[in-house]
Amino acid sequence: MDTTDYEVNQFFDINECVPVREGYRFVGWCTSPSASDASLIKNTGNSDWIVDWAKDTYNRLQIDSYDIQLYAKWAKEDPCAKGHTPQETLTQATAESDGRIVTKCSVCGKTLSETVIKKASDICLSDTSYTYNGKEKTPQLVVKDSEGKQLNLNTDYTVTYAKDRKNVGCYDVTITFAGNYNGTVNRTFTIEPKQVNLSKVKAGRKKITVKWKKQAVQTTGYEIQYGTSSGFEGAKTVTVSKNKTKGKTISKLKAKKKYYVRIRAYKTVKVKERSVKIYSSWSKVRKIKVK
Template identity: 40%
Template sequence: EYSVNANMNGAASRHLTANKPDTLTVSGLTGDKTYYVRVRSYTNRNGKVYYGAWSDVKSIKTANNDITKASVSGISTKAFTGKAITQNVTVKVGNTVLKNGTDYTVSYSNNKKVGKATVKITGKGKYGGVITKTFKINPAKQQIQKLTTKSKAFFVDWAQKGSATGYEIQYATNSKFTGAKKVTITNNKTDKTTVSKLSANKKYYVRVRSYTTVGGTKYYGAWSATKTVTTKK
């Protein structure tokens, strides 16, 4: 039941005939108006209806505006840091920039690990409704720690990332990596390898990146800075 009167005079009601779900949105009300709300349960037994006591009455003020019509910017792909990641969110209705904490609040979920994170923008004050957006958290940028020459080969040692599932080493004979070849390391505890069967006395451009598999989807970190090595005979 809900009413504009604290004593529930003139209350309207909504009757749910199943015990699930346990939530309800009541729409079509007057904006910027205080409503008083209470709930009770009932049970049917042998054709009779037994009612529980009403809950305590709570009040809520309806919003004048629907925040779901607003535009949201400032949400972008981020790199893993090991800490909870947030966004610099801007919410606008037309040319008006809404205020965080006054017109809306922001909350996050799944925003610490590599994968898909969620940002939830909930209307407040004059604004009602919820906007939900997602963003990717990719593995952290890789780093080549050592790159040394060998006979028709090179040895590369990169940073071990705790968030990674595996690594990719890409190498080419040009800085644009045209026609590049790739070595995939599927063991995240392996942080070094030797790439062999190369041409002798040849300059190679090398870079490394991490990847993490979450729910069957691969998330790739940024490539390391490119380093060069010239193979021996």
């Protein structure tokens, strides 16, 4: 708000009086306290606006002097008129949820860009099961996001393998995310005992005798499965707990019935403080008719 004195034969342009207000630009002088556009003095270069003001204010009453009160009109300045000041915020993606890179102006708060980082939802090993052969196993790891794009090793994630991956057991592969990703994911693969095959199946009276070549290395014992169905529906299982055993007689069978028999090895190992059995694949099926 400003007061301007006007005297006869003395005139100056009121726009030469420019007030200052932080964060705002001075637009001009208005005759109304509301500083509406309608009351903005368009041309201050001559005294015509004073006559108009007098007419409006005094209902065409002409007097010799006036005490005129004017009001400054302001427009809020754009602090980023000459360009924004970008500031990036990263929300890392995980294996369960998407992340985002959001760039905002640190001055005015306007969002300048937003990029979605797709979650790393497709994590798999090239192999999850191996057969023991005394050699260390290192399955390859593939990590993709939810749109099928492959993530980059040592940029988006690192991989740590369990040590001594030679013997029968379960082994962890740990994926630790980095960069635009966060979190840790584990995948597991298994090394199984070597397959055991039946060397001989002999029929007796209501019994059968099965023999195999013992497998003492990385083996705890054996399981023999037998039944009258080739698909082994309702079959029974006999456990042989010593790995040096080479044969087993199964009795109390039905006479004149055809039986199907197979065998597999197992090893008992510790997995997270629990004892579990890891099995080899089944041998070829042998069939025999009981006497």
